[in-house]
Amino acid sequence: MLEKTAKSWQDRRRESARQEILTAAWDAAREHGLGAITLRDVAERVGMRAPSLYWHFPSKMALYDAMFGQAWRSCLEVQTDLDTRLPASPRRALRMDARAFFDFCVQDPVRHQLMNQRSIPGFVPSAESYAPAVEVLERFRRLLARLGIADDAGVDLYTALLSGLIDQQLANDPGGDRWARLLDRAVDMWATEMNLPDDPERLTEEP
Amino acid sequence: MLEKTAKSWQDRRRESARQEILTAAWDAAREHGLGAITLRDVAERVGMRAPSLYWHFPSKMALYDAMFGQAWRSCLEVQTDLDTRLPASPRRALRMDARAFFDFCVQDPVRHQLMNQRSIPGFVPSAESYAPAVEVLERFRRLLARLGIADDAGVDLYTALLSGLIDQQLANDPGGDRWARLLDRAVDMWATEMNLPDDPERLTEEP
DNA sequence: GTCTATACACCGATAGAC
DNA sequence: GTCTATCGGTGTATAGAC
Numbered sequence: 001m002l003e004k005t006a007k008s009w010q011d012r013r014r015e016s017a018r019q020e021i022l023t024a025a026w027d028a029a030r031e032h033g034l035g036a037i038t039l040r041d042v043a044e045r046v047g048m049r050a051p052s053l054y055w056h057f058p059s060k061m062a063l064y065d066a067m068f069g070q071a072w073r074s075c076l077e078v079q080t081d082l083d084t085r086l087p088a089s090p091r092r093a094l095r096m097d098a099r100a101f102f103d104f105c106v107q108d109p110v111r112h113q114l115m116n117q118r119s120i121p122g123f124v125p126s127a128e129s130y131a132p133a134v135e136v137l138e139r140f141r142r143l144l145a146r147l148g149i150a151d152d153a154g155v156d157l158y159t160a161l162l163s164g165l166i167d168q169q170l171a172n173d174p175g176g177d178r179w180a181r182l183l184d185r186a187v188d189m190w191a192t193e194m195n196l197p198d199d200p201e202r203l204t205e206e207p
Numbered sequence: 208m209l210e211k212t213a214k215s216w217q218d219r220r221r222e223s224a225r226q227e228i229l230t231a232a233w234d235a236a237r238e239h240g241l242g243a244i245t246l247r248d249v250a251e252r253v254g255m256r257a258p259s260l261y262w263h264f265p266s267k268m269a270l271y272d273a274m275f276g277q278a279w280r281s282c283l284e285v286q287t288d289l290d291t292r293l294p295a296s297p298r299r300a301l302r303m304d305a306r307a308f309f310d311f312c313v314q315d316p317v318r319h320q321l322m323n324q325r326s327i328p329g330f331v332p333s334a335e336s337y338a339p340a341v342e343v344l345e346r347f348r349r350l351l352a353r354l355g356i357a358d359d360a361g362v363d364l365y366t367a368l369l370s371g372l373i374d375q376q377l378a379n380d381p382g383g384d385r386w387a388r389l390l391d392r393a394v395d396m397w398a399t400e401m402n403l404p405d406d407p408e409r410l411t412e413e414p
Numbered sequence: 415g416t417c418t419a420t421a422c423a424c425c426g427a428t429a430g431a432c
Numbered sequence: 433g434t435c436t437a438t439c440g441g442t443g444t445a446t447a448g449a450c
Contacts, residue, residue, distance in 0.1 A: 017433095033328030035242050039426065051427080052434050060426065118378060119326030121240025156375065157389050157396075164371020168363065171325060182364050189364075189400045193392075217415075224416095245442065258444080259417050267443065418449075425442065432435075 018056050020046050025063055029110045035120055061123055069129030071111045076132040078104050079139055090147045091191050098162055098187050105166045154194050161186055225263050227253050232270055236317045242327055268330055276336030278322045283339040285311050286346055297354045298398050305394050312373045361401050368393055
């Protein structure tokens with residue numbers, strides 16, 4: 001059992017090196033733009049030469065892929081941490097959930113670009129890196145199911161609304177709150193469209 | 208007077224060359240991705256060498272900028288052409304207007320990426336190229352004003368909703384209609400939020 | 415005026431020495 | 433593991449052909 005999970009000294013050292021490279025890559029992306037990362041720049045930030053990175057990552061795309069997975073795993077963690085703290089009121093729970101996702105995305109524009117836009121030509125996330133993204137959406141579906149909403153089209157409408165607010169905020173008012181302050185109103189508008197009861201604590205009950 | 212507007216033979220020839228290069232650039236972008244355009248590829252498509260492009264465009268960014276302006280001018284043309292054909296019913300007018308914009312964006316993913324996402328590191332549209340984009344939004348504000356809506360926050364909510372539907376359609380169901388078929392429902396949801404009357408032909412009249 | 419040839423610095427990636 | 437050396441390809445500047 002231990003042999004399976006325990007990591008050797010080499011493995012941990014290797015993992016730490018990978019992590020250092022990833023951090024440097026995020027820094028480079030935030031400084032010069034996601035699509036403007038260069039391996040020479042990343043290598044210099046960790047005190048290496050560019051070819052040495054190839055021992056840790058098989059290609060530049062693999063580096064992007066690791067960043068993608070890291071971002072979505074971080075997002076999933078934020079969302080699951082929220083599960084225990086959601087209020088009983090459906091609308092208030094929705095508002096808090098939306099706010100958490102909105103803030104997470106707006107907080108790091110470059111991360112959001114990698115997570116939610118296909119802007120790197122030729123980059124396609126691996127199944128492993130994509131898994132936490134699927135899990136985030138699945139978790140949200142379960143939340144809605146608990147609120148009595150199982151309308152798939154309604155969920156699609158919600159994702160469009162939320163991602164639209166995030167994109168507009170980042171594209172047209174970065175650092176501001178012009179769309180951030182519309183979030184509650186948007187969620188309520190959608191909740192009304194979904195026939196979610198207005199305020200009471202209890203969930204809707206189908207006849 | 209004629210001297211002012213008429214174009215010399217050289218000007219027209221130059222304009223035609225620029226247009227040929229732009230078309231080749233669009234082709235290259237659709238084939239390899241917007242951010243993966245190379246000047247050598249574009250030049251080859253028009254039967255030139257890469258450095259020759261520099262007589263027509265001062266830089267690669269200027270090429271992107273011309274494409275950006277072309278895309279938004281085309282979008283503005285589609286929208287203004289619509290003005291004369293909008294139905295009297297506010298909701299039906301809104302639905303038709305939204306559909307025209309949605310279709311225009313979804314019809315060409317690469318064009319949409321250039322118009323509405325900041326995915327090319329270092330590219331910032333010039334004031335001249337940005338002007339028709341502003342005009343499209345202004346025209347929409349005027350349309351809403353005619354419908355009795357002057358709520359700026361409401362307009363922001365609308366742009367978020369519409370752009371969100373477009374992005375989701377392109378990102379998660381390219382070539383399909385999973386979000387396209389939600390468009391009317393979304394517009395109606397927003398119209399209700401804006402207290403737009405349900406069906407009658409006449410516009411709302413403020414006291 | 416319109417384009418080509420040449421050149422340069424930088425890119426991702428590979429081979430092989432240590 | 434990390435290095436040096438190197439490859440083909442990139443955007444771009446410039447000199448000069450016609």
